[in-house]
Amino acid sequence: xxxxxxxxxxxxxxxxxxxxxxxxxxxxxxxxxxxxxxxxxxxxxxxxxxxxxxxxxxxxxxxxxxxxxxxxxxxxxxxxxxxxxxxxxxxxxxxxxxxxxxxxxxxxxxxxxxxxxxxxxxxxxxxxxxxxxxxxxxxxxxxxxxxxxxxxxxxxxxxxxxxxxxxxxxxxxxxxxxxxxxxxxxxxxxxxxxxxxxxxxxxxxxxxxxxxxxxxxxxxxxxxxxxxxxxxxxxxxxxxxxxxxxxxxxxxxxxxxxxxxxxxxxxxxxxxxxxxxxxxxxxxxxxxxxxxxxxxxxxxxxxxxxxxxxxxxxxxxxxxxxxxxxxxxxxxxxxxxxxxxxxxxxxxxxxxxxxxxxxxxxxxxxxxxxxxxxxxxxxxxxxxxxxxxxxxxxxxxxxxxxxxxxxxxxxxxxxxxx
Amino acid sequence: xxxxxxxxxxxxxxxxxxxxxxxxxxxxxxxxxxxxxxxxxxxxxxxxxxxxxxxxxxxxxxxxxxxxxxxxxxxxxxxxxxxxxxxxxxxxxxxxxxxxxxxxxxxxxxxxxxxxxxxxxxxxxxxxxxxxxxxxxxxxxxxxxxxxxxxxxxxxxxxxxxxxxxxxxxxxxxxxxxxxxxxxxxxxxxxxxxxxxxxxxxxxxxxxxxxxxxxxxxxxxxxxxxxxxxxxxxxxxxxxxxxxxxxxxxxxxxxxxxxxxxxxxxxxxxxxxxxxxxxxxxxxxxxxxxxxxxxxxxxxxxxxxxxxxxxxxxxxxxxxxxxxxxxxxxxxxxxxxxxxxxxxxxxxxxxxxxxxxxxxxxxxxxxxxxxxxxxxxxxxxxxxxxxxxxxxxxxxxxxxxxxxxxxxxxxxxxxxxxxxxxxxxxxxxxxxxxxxxxxxxxxxxxxxxxxxxx
Numbered sequence: 001x002x003x004x005x006x007x008x009x010x011x012x013x014x015x016x017x018x019x020x021x022x023x024x025x026x027x028x029x030x031x032x033x034x035x036x037x038x039x040x041x042x043x044x045x046x047x048x049x050x051x052x053x054x055x056x057x058x059x060x061x062x063x064x065x066x067x068x069x070x071x072x073x074x075x076x077x078x079x080x081x082x083x084x085x086x087x088x089x090x091x092x093x094x095x096x097x098x099x100x101x102x103x104x105x106x107x108x109x110x111x112x113x114x115x116x117x118x119x120x121x122x123x124x125x126x127x128x129x130x131x132x133x134x135x136x137x138x139x140x141x142x143x144x145x146x147x148x149x150x151x152x153x154x155x156x157x158x159x160x161x162x163x164x165x166x167x168x169x170x171x172x173x174x175x176x177x178x179x180x181x182x183x184x185x186x187x188x189x190x191x192x193x194x195x196x197x198x199x200x201x202x203x204x205x206x207x208x209x210x211x212x213x214x215x216x217x218x219x220x221x222x223x224x225x226x227x228x229x230x231x232x233x234x235x236x237x238x239x240x241x242x243x244x245x246x247x248x249x250x251x252x253x254x255x256x257x258x259x260x261x262x263x264x265x266x267x268x269x270x271x272x273x274x275x276x277x278x279x280x281x282x283x284x285x286x287x288x289x290x291x292x293x294x295x296x297x298x299x300x301x302x303x304x305x306x307x308x309x310x311x312x313x314x315x316x317x318x319x320x321x322x323x324x325x326x327x328x329x330x331x332x333x334x335x336x337x338x339x340x341x342x343x344x345x346x347x348x349x350x351x352x353x354x355x356x357x358x359x360x361x362x363x364x365x366x367x368x369x370x371x372x373x374x375x376x377x378x379x380x381x382x383x384x385x386x387x388x389x390x391x392x393x394x395x396x397x398x399x400x401x402x403x404x405x406x407x408x409x410x411x412x413x414x415x416x417x418x
Numbered sequence: 419x420x421x422x423x424x425x426x427x428x429x430x431x432x433x434x435x436x437x438x439x440x441x442x443x444x445x446x447x448x449x450x451x452x453x454x455x456x457x458x459x460x461x462x463x464x465x466x467x468x469x470x471x472x473x474x475x476x477x478x479x480x481x482x483x484x485x486x487x488x489x490x491x492x493x494x495x496x497x498x499x500x501x502x503x504x505x506x507x508x509x510x511x512x513x514x515x516x517x518x519x520x521x522x523x524x525x526x527x528x529x530x531x532x533x534x535x536x537x538x539x540x541x542x543x544x545x546x547x548x549x550x551x552x553x554x555x556x557x558x559x560x561x562x563x564x565x566x567x568x569x570x571x572x573x574x575x576x577x578x579x580x581x582x583x584x585x586x587x588x589x590x591x592x593x594x595x596x597x598x599x600x601x602x603x604x605x606x607x608x609x610x611x612x613x614x615x616x617x618x619x620x621x622x623x624x625x626x627x628x629x630x631x632x633x634x635x636x637x638x639x640x641x642x643x644x645x646x647x648x649x650x651x652x653x654x655x656x657x658x659x660x661x662x663x664x665x666x667x668x669x670x671x672x673x674x675x676x677x678x679x680x681x682x683x684x685x686x687x688x689x690x691x692x693x694x695x696x697x698x699x700x701x702x703x704x705x706x707x708x709x710x711x712x713x714x715x716x717x718x719x720x721x722x723x724x725x726x727x728x729x730x731x732x733x734x735x736x737x738x739x740x741x742x743x744x745x746x747x748x749x750x751x752x753x754x755x756x757x758x759x760x761x762x763x764x765x766x767x768x769x770x771x772x773x774x775x776x777x778x779x780x781x782x783x784x785x786x787x788x789x790x791x792x793x794x795x796x797x798x799x800x801x802x803x804x805x806x807x808x809x810x811x812x813x814x815x816x817x818x819x820x821x822x823x824x825x826x827x828x829x830x831x832x833x834x835x836x837x838x839x840x841x842x843x844x845x846x847x848x849x850x851x852x853x854x855x856x857x858x859x860x861x862x863x864x865x866x867x868x869x870x871x872x
Contacts, residue, residue, distance in 0.1 A: 036643055110850060110870050112449075127450055130645050130869055164444060213497060215515035219597075219619030220445065271620040272447060291444065311447065358636035 023057075027064035029133045030109055031072070034096055037113040037128040041073045047080040047092040050109075052100030057144035062110070064257045065096070084125045088116040098131065107141050108134040116373045155364065155375035159404065159413035160201050165192060167403035167412055168236070172258045172390025173227025176204070177247040181390045183234055183401055183414060188221035191234035191243070194414070201414060207232075211253050212240040221403060224292075226258040233258050237268055256281075260388060261295025262304065279300035287314055292337055296367075297389070298398075298401050299341035303367055305348045307337055315348055317367060340368075340389035340398050342418075347374055349400045349417070351384030361386040362402050362417060377417055382406035392416060419486040436598065443852065445868035447612075450625040452649035453862070454637050457842070458630035458745035458774035459608050464580035465541040466782070468774055469674075469794065470630060470741060472577060473861040477626075478594040479580035480618070482510055482529065485570045485797050485858055491571035494618065495529065495558075495581060499574070504566045510559040510574070516617045518583055519599040526553035531585025533556070533559070536578040538673070540813035541782075544576040544796050546820035571825050576796040577859075585845050597621040597865035605775070606630055622868035630774070631772075634747040648862070651747055652708070665846040669710055670856030672842045673795035673803055676707075676752060679811040680834040681786045688730045689738070689765070689788075693836045696723035696763035697756055703839045706751040708846040711841035720762055727764035737766045743778075744771040749790050752838070756790070781810075798858015801825035807835050814847070817867040 038044055050062040069077040080087065087095040098111035113129040135141070150182045162185075169186040174358060176182065176194055183194045183201060190208050194201040209223075217237050225234040233254060234243030241253035256265030257275065266280035269289070277286040286293060287308050296303035304316045336351040347365040350361050361378045365371040386403040393399065399418040405411070424769035432750040455470035463533075464475035493499070495516060500509040516524040530553040536542025537551070554560045563570070573579070583593050592600055598610040598621055607629035612621040631637035634651045641649035641816040642663050649665075678697075681692045700712040727736075742753045754767045761769050767788065772780070780786055793810050795803025802825045809832040819828065830837060843860035854867040 033644075130647070130848070130850050132848075132870060213513055216615070216617050217619050219622065256827065271614060271616060273444075273619075311446070312442070 001107065022135060022138050023060060024064060024137050025070055026107065026109070026133060027061060030061075030065055030098065030131060031068040033131050033133065034069075034113050034129065035072060037115075038069070038072065038074060038094060039098075042075055044074050044093045045076045045078070045091060046074050046094045046096060047078050047082070047087045047090065048098075049079075049081045049083075049087075049094045050098045050100065051081065052163070054100065054144050057141075060144070060415075061098070061100070065098075069096075076362060084114050084116060087114070088125070092116055094128075096131075101237065102137065102145065105137050106134045108132070108139055121286060145297065155377075155417060157362070157377040157380075157415055157417045159381065160417045161411065161413045162194065162201060162203075163412065164410045164413045166405065168221060168223035168383050169234070170223045170386040170389050170403055171225050171227045171403055172392055172398075172401055172413075173232075174230060175227050175247070175306060176231045177230055180394050181392060182227075183388070183390075183392055184225050184227050184234070185403060186223040186225040186234040188223060188236045188238050191225060191232065193232075201392075207234070207245060207251055209234055209236045209239055209243050214238060214240045216270040218268065218271065219275060220239075222268060222273050223255045224259055226260055228258075237273075259293045259295070261297045262293050263295075264293075273334035285316055290314075294337050294339050294387075296339040296341055296346060299339070300344050301346075303339055303346060303348075305337045305339055305350075307350070313337065313348075313350055315367065315371065336384050336387040336402075338387040338400055339390045340364075340400055342398055344374075347400075349387055349389070349402075351387065351402070354377075360404070362387070362400070362415070364417065374416070377402075380404045380415065381413060382409075382411070385412075435798075436591050445622045445866075447622050447868070448624050449622075449869040450627070451648065451851065451864075451867065452627040452629060452646045453845075453864075454640075454646055454650045455607070456624070456631045456650060456746070456860070457743055458605060459603055460775040460778050461626075462588040464582075465536060465539050465587075469792065469860065470628070470745075470747070472794065472823070472859070473611070474600070474628065475577060475580060476596070476859075477598040477610060477864055478588075478592055478596045478600060478860050479582060480516075480595045481575055481577070481579040481581065482512070483575040483579075485572075485575050485682075489510045489798065489858065491575045491612045491797070494575075495524070496574070499571055501567065501570050503568070505564060506563045508561045508563060508567070508570055509554075510561065512559065513555045513617060514557055516614050518593045518595050519613045519615060519792065520583075520593045521615070522583065522593075523829055524581065524595050525582075526555060526557055526559045528583055528585065529553070529559050529581050529864050532581045533561070533579060533585075535582075535585045535651075536588070540817070543813045543817035543820060544573050544578045544802060546817040547573070556694060564821055565823070567824075572797055572799055572802075573766075576802070578796075598626060601625075605773070613631045619865075621865045623864065625838060626864055627859055630745050637747075641846060642846075642859055643691060647851050648854065649846045652845065652846060662813075664849050666849050667797060668845040668847050668854055670843040670860050671798065671858055672710060672712060672840050674792050674843055675714075675795075675803060675807055675840050676749075676792050676838040677807055677810060677837040678756065678789075678836045678838065679789040679791065680836070683738070683787050685730060686834055688726065688775070690834055690836060692723045692727050692763050693718045693788075694831075695726070696765075697759045697836070697838065698836050702755050702759075703841075706748065706755055707839060707841050709842045709844040711839045713839050714837040716837075720759070723763040725757055725853065731764070735764055735766050738787040739770040740788040740790055741780060742771045742790050743774050744767055744775045747838050748790070750794065753790050770788055784811075794859040794861075796859060799825070801827075804828050804830075806839055810832050811835050825836065 018111045047225045050058040052058045066077050095114040098109045110132045115126045117404045146344040167185040174264040185192050193205040222237040233244040235257045244249045264280045266275040269276045274289045277288045290306040293306040306314045338349045346363045349364045352363045360383045364375040366374045382404045385405045388401045391398045402415040404413050448737040459472035461467045480495045483491040484494040486492040498511040530551045533551040547563045549562045597616045599613045601609040604684045610626045638652045640646045680686045793806040805816045805825045843856045850870040
């Protein structure tokens with residue numbers, strides 16, 4: 001009889017103690033960091049908002065965090081995917097906001113604990129703590145992430161060194177009227193033209209971006225460059241005006257910032273690194289604020305991609321006024337985007353978040369519902385500073401061109417992905 | 419004994435390039451940070467104050483040039499400097515449309531008046547080669563030089579060249595053109611917010627509160643519980659067990675020199691000699707300095723120090739006080755070690771730890787027997803750093819030296835200063851706070867710091 005009871009007890013213990021998974025430990029770590037900022041616990045109603053491109057992962061993590069916070073004795077804990085204004089209006093005293101992203105083989109949650117008040121005497125929202133938790137991706141976490149879909153034909157990436165050039169923008173187009181496209185890059189002070197000689201990129205021309213100094217600049221320089229119908233227009237935030245030149249022509253100052261494949265000219269907002277949609281002419285279809293925007297050249301339909309200052313990628317298919325935008329949170333994106341139309345289909349390329357000490361990745365997504373990942377170039381030798389698309393090698397098929405810079409080594413490579 | 423202390427050679431390890439956490443993401447605007455100061459705030463005047471004040475002044479005021487990451491001067495308020503080889507007249511062209519945080523235009527008159535104030539003030543010794551300055555147009559300043567000054571751009575990057583409206587000394591709510599504006603402050607800290615009109619770009623952080631702490635453990639504990647996001651000190655206990663909260667260590671270059679200055683007291687030269695021989699610098703560095711540091715090479719001979727003291731004072735042990743800024747924990751630790759070394763040499767020293775304001779006032783007035791301090795190399799330049807040591811006890815001597823020739827190696831035996839070690843400024847930074855660097859003069863560069871996400 002005693003032995004039977006012993007077996008029953010062991011069985012009960014085995015079934016009761018489920019093994020703790022990676023996501024449980026991840027939730028524990030988040031709650032551990034948030035806990036000091038959630039006091040006095042019994043007086044607080046807390047909302048938990050988890051955002052990320054993987055709904056099931058977000059749901060499960062939110063549920064685990066909510067359960068743990070309830071265990072701390074908080075007055076109430078609720079899942080609610082709204083912003084601070086919503087949470088304040090809904091009567092919460094704290095909002096725990098988390099954004100999920102994946103990079104360098106790790107799942108990362110970054111966010112904040114916001115204290116909310118409706119008092120007219122204090123500021124409505126106060127950041128009590130910034131949270132950051134990460135864990136390596138294992139089988140459990142990888143099961144949450146979408147599978148990579150590979151369209152016909154294999155993608156490949158290769159790098160070509162171009163020296164110590166701190167590129168901020170790229171475009172591909174025929175800048176000298178010879179019928180072949182060149183790569184044109186812009187730094188904070190100059191524009192450089194490279195041509196493909198069959199094996200490498202050779203420098204063809206260098207133009208100084210001089211002129212009146214900009215009255216206000218962003219803290220980190222911003223530049224754009226566009227090659228359109230034989231004319232190159234480059235603009236750096238160090239200067240008030242852009243510089244434009246035609247084949248072998250003299251450069252002349254022009255106004256505004258242009259973007260590849262986008263028939264609009266915009267202005268930087270004073271002192272910051274984003275463009276205001278309202279400053280663009282024409283402004284139709286552009287986000288209220290954006291770091292960068294690119295349009296599809298040579299595609300069967302119009303398409304445009306922009307990254308806003310929260311790091312969210314917005315893709316608009318068809319005519320801007322009629323087609324809905326597809327938002328995708330790609331936190332940590334270095335604000336680089338390019339669109340490419342090839343015989344394999346239409347794609348949007350972005351630079352993706354990285355881990356400390358690790359390099360950026362270039363992620364190519366098909367312009368289809370859900371933006372499935374078509375290709376991912378990891379292990380690049382630095383951060384992706386600029387992206388563009390065009391037929392660089394003259395084989396009739398466009399490539400994605402990325403300026404990859406290792407800041408410590410002061411070395412830049414142009415990577416071609418096709 | 420003639421130990422020629424060529425600090426410049428010791429500081430060879432130092433570069434003006436600050437270390438910086440690697441940027442992986444594009445910076446986003448917004449968020450608040452609380453952080454520890456290097457010393458308690460005493461003034462907003464860029465010509466005065468301690469290391470904490472210097473950090474705040476660099477955030478609020480601009481200079482014609484700044485030191486870039488490669489250690490070279492880069493135009494900031496200036497657009498160009500016309501300073502021909504061998505010329506004793508230079509022209510500074512300013513950026514147009516730069517505004518102070520109150521919206522008024524920053525003109526050549528403001529720059530000329532600010533430089534002129536520094537020329538009159540002993541603390542403005544880094545501008546010594548400049549004889550006079552005047553605004554000759556709305557955006558042009560003319561400088562008359564006492565000698566050809568090839569290093570003029572570097573000198574115009576030092577705190578003495580900071581520009582204030584009409585060159586006036588800042589009051590309680592200073593107006594500058596820098597990336598931050600002062601919202602308020604008291605003896606324990608300063609509250610700043612981003613200056614949206616800064617010509618060099620809005621700072622990424624919306625607000626920044628810099629605090630001074632009463633004790634090392636308070637500061638380290640505040641970091642541990644997340645009340646501050648950047649600390650300058652940890653405790654010995656945490657060093658041993660490891661911090662509970664992760665931190666990125668950001669070290670600046672080794673350009674901060676710890677020193678003891680001898681005041682205008684009787685037998686100052688003997689006291690200086692005894693001090694120089696009696697202090698075990700290597701032990702001092704090992705036991706009190708946690709940051710990367712090099713010891714100033716000088717003979718350590720406690721026996722000779724003792725015999726020198728006995729020869730001069732016989733059995734009557736002199737009693738001196740060592741003035742220490744109580745808000746600098748490092749200095750308090752160093753003072754205790756020095757005390758022991760000097761007691762063995764036959765000099766009784768009492769530590770006179772005072773608040774930062776009193777320390778500054780007494781240091782400026784020379785009211786001390788011995789003074790323990792730290793000087794930063796102006797503009798991160800090692801040669802200027804050596805002269806800064808001279809200036810710590812005698813600004814007029816530093817001014818005279820720089821007036822004659824560019825800063826170079828100085829024989830500190832002829833001064834009242836005993837250098838001890840050259841160390842880096844160290845910050846313990848929350849991992850989610852990115853791109854916080856420490857520049858050549860040991861100040862945290864808050865204008866480029868940003869949160870990983872909001």
